[in-house]
Amino acid sequence: MAIRIALITALICLLGGSVAGAPRRLILVPCGPVPPEVLPVLIKDLPKELPAIAAPGPEMPIPPGAYNPGRRQYAADAFLPRLKSFRTSPEDLILGITEADLYTPEIDLNFVLGLADRGQQTAIISLARLRPQFYGIPANPALFHQRALKEAVHETGHLLGLGHCDNPKCIMFFSDTIADTDRKGPGFCQECRRLLGK
Numbered sequence: 222m223a224i225r226i227a228l229i230t231a232l233i234c235l236l237g238g239s240v241a242g243a244p245r246r247l248i249l250v251p252c253g254p255v256p257p258e259v260l261p262v263l264i265k266d267l268p269k270e271l272p273a274i275a276a277p278g279p280e281m282p283i284p285p286g287a288y289n290p291g292r293r294q295y296a297a298d299a300f301l302p303r304l305k306s307f308r309t310s311p312e313d314l315i316l317g318i319t320e321a322d323l324y325t326p327e328i329d330l331n332f333v334l335g336l337a338d339r340g341q342q343t344a345i346i347s348l349a350r351l352r353p354q355f356y357g358i359p360a361n362p363a364l365f366h367q368r369a370l371k372e373a374v375h376e377t378g379h380l381l382g383l384g385h386c387d388n389p390k391c392i393m394f395f396s397d398t399i400a401d402t403d404r405k406g407p408g409f410c411q412e413c414r415r416l417l418g419k
Contacts, residue, residue: 245312247273247377252300252319252345253283259318259348262366263373270374270392270407271381272417273314278307283321295321297336297345304343314380316373317345334396335372337379344376350399368399371406378409378417386413 247267249260260277267275287299304315323333323345334351337344351368353361374392386393392406393413409417 244268244271245273245314246310247271247275247314247316248278248307249275249373250278250304250307250315250317251280252304252317253280253321255280255318255320255348258362259366259369263318263370266370266407267373267377270370270409271377273377273381278315281307281317283319287321289324292324293322294324294332295319297323297325297333297347298327300345301336301338301341301343304345305341308342313342314377315343316377316380317343318348318369318373319345320348322349323347334402335376337376339380339382342380344380346372346376351402356399364403367407368402371402372396374407378413381417383409383413383416386410388412 249263251260264275264277267273281303283295284299284303287295289296300317300319304317307315323336324330325333325336332350333347335344335346346369348369349355351372352365353359371392378393383393385395388394388410389401390405391410391413392408394401394405396402
């Protein structure tokens with residue numbers, strides 16, 4: 222079945238068009254070293270929530286100049302233009318995954334868990350604050366992987382045209398804290414799923 226979907230997607234790309242509801246390819250690009258178990262988990266679970274086939278991409282170095290020593294964080298905006306180079310088809314979506322703790326000068330927040338640019342069809346998520354250890358709690362690999370999945374679905378949802386949702390249970394709800402992430406998703410609410418299907 223997966224091979225058939227991949228062949229249909231490839232044919233659509235060759236013809237230069239797209240079919241409503243047809244799965245797109247989501248390329249997962251490690252930005253700097255990423256734990257080896259993260260990509261396989263996302264590749265397996267992302268297609269359960271998204272109209273996309275996830276595939277691994279090559280590792281990309283963290284962009285020079287992204288680090289802000291005053292904040293001890295990395296500018297998320299610096300990753301997105303470089304991720305664009307991993308697109309091999311106009312239909313491709315690119316999701317960078319990094320251990321770097323991210324912020325963006327465009328948003329007055331202490332941190333961001335991810336950032337998406339719909340125009341470039343690129344997004345980035347940070348694993349740094351998804352680990353329970355970040356909050357002084359013992360490691361919990363299952364919880365960490367669930368959080369990574371939720372952030373990946375959320376940012377890919379933006380690439381597919383969705384904005385933030387007011388429903389705190391919906392994956393498109395904005396996570397102001399890690400508790401918001403734990404409470405929501407990884408699925409879409411009925412309204413967001415309707416919009417996604419348009």
